[in-house]
Amino acid sequence: MNTFYDTRNISEYIIANNVKFQERLLSEAVNVASNIEGILKAGNIDLLKNAQRVVLYVVENSIDELISFAKQEGVAWAKHSLTLEFKLEWVHAIRRTLWYFIELYDQEKKNFNHAGVFFELEKSVNDGIDEFLNTFFISYSQYKDELILSQRKLVEHLSAPIIPVSPTVAVLPLIGQFDSYRMDIIEEKILKEIARLKILTLIIDLSGISDMDEMTISHFQKVLIGINLMGAKSVITGLRPELVRQMVNLGIDLKGLTETKATLQQTLNEHLA
Numbered sequence: 001m002n003t004f005y006d007t008r009n010i011s012e013y014i015i016a017n018n019v020k021f022q023e024r025l026l027s028e029a030v031n032v033a034s035n036i037e038g039i040l041k042a043g044n045i046d047l048l049k050n051a052q053r054v055v056l057y058v059v060e061n062s063i064d065e066l067i068s069f070a071k072q073e074g075v076a077w078a079k080h081s082l083t084l085e086f087k088l089e090w091v092h093a094i095r096r097t098l099w100y101f102i103e104l105y106d107q108e109k110k111n112f113n114h115a116g117v118f119f120e121l122e123k124s125v126n127d128g129i130d131e132f133l134n135t136f137f138i139s140y141s142q143y144k145d146e147l148i149l150s151q152r153k154l155v156e157h158l159s160a161p162i163i164p165v166s167p168t169v170a171v172l173p174l175i176g177q178f179d180s181y182r183m184d185i186i187e188e189k190i191l192k193e194i195a196r197l198k199i200l201t202l203i204i205d206l207s208g209i210s211d212m213d214e215m216t217i218s219h220f221q222k223v224l225i226g227i228n229l230m231g232a233k234s235v236i237t238g239l240r241p242e243l244v245r246q247m248v249n250l251g252i253d254l255k256g257l258t259e260t261k262a263t264l265q266q267t268l269n270e271h272l273a
Contacts, residue, residue, distance in 0.1 A: 009105075014052070035086060162197075170193070170201075173264075206240070
C-alpha cells in the first residue's frame with residue numbers, strides 16, 4: 001500500500017496527548033468509565049493502557065500485532081466473564097476518540113489536504129478497528145465454546161460414574177434429575193464400559209432418584225435390554241416408593257430384564273461374598 005500520510009507522526013501526536021486522549025475516551029464511554037476499576041480487579045485488564053495499544057496498532061497498520069492482541073483480549077474477557085456490552089461500547093468509543101484526535105492533528109499539521117490521503121487513512125483506520133472487534137469476538141466465542149465443551153464432558157462423566165468393585169462387578173449410582181439427553185449419555189457410557197471392563201454384573205443404584213417421566217422410564221428399559229444384549233446382567237437397588245408407583249401406574253414390568261434388590265449394601269454383600 002502506498003501511504004500518503006506519516007503514521008509515525010500521528011502515533012507520536014496521540015502519545016504526546018495521552019492524558020487528553022484518555023479523558024476524551026472516558027467521556028465517550030460513560031458506562032465503561034464507571035466500571036474501569038471493577039474490570040481491572042476482575043480480570044487485571046487495564047482498559048486505558050490497552051486502548052492506546054489498539055490505537056497505535058491501528059494507526060501504524062500493524063495488523064499482525066493487532067490480531068494477536070485482539071485474540072489475547074478475547075480470551076481474557078471470556079475467562080473472567082466480563083460484560084460484552086462494555087467491550088462493544090469501549091471499542092466504539094476508541095473509534096470515535098481516535099477520529100477526534102486525527103481531526104485535531106490535521107487542523108495543526110494540515111496533513112490531509114488531498115482527498116486520496118484522507119480516504120486511505122479512513123479505510124485503514126476503520127478496517128483496523130473492525131479487524132480488532134471481529135477477532136476479539138471470535139476469540140471470545142471460541143474460548144467460551146471450548147469451556148462449555150469441557151464442562152459438558154465433565155458432566156457426562158459425572159452423570160454415569162461406573163465404579164468397578166471386583167473384576168466382573170461394577171456399580172452405577174444414579175442421582176438427580178433425568179432427561180433424554182442424560183439418559184443417552186448413560187446408555188452410551190454403560191455399553192462402552194461393559195465392553196471395556198468386561199463387566200458381567202452391573203448394579204444400578206436408584207436410591208438417589210425419586211422421579212422419572214414416562215419417556216425416561218421407557219428409555220431406561222431400553223438401557224436394561226442393551227445390558228442383556230452385551231452379555232451382562234443388571235441389578236437395580238434402592239427403588240424408592242414414588243418411582244415404584246410411577247412404574248406400576250405405567251404398566252412397566254422389569255421381570256426378565258433385571259433383578260431388583262432393596263439396598264446397594266445388601267447386593268454388594270451378596271456379589272462380593
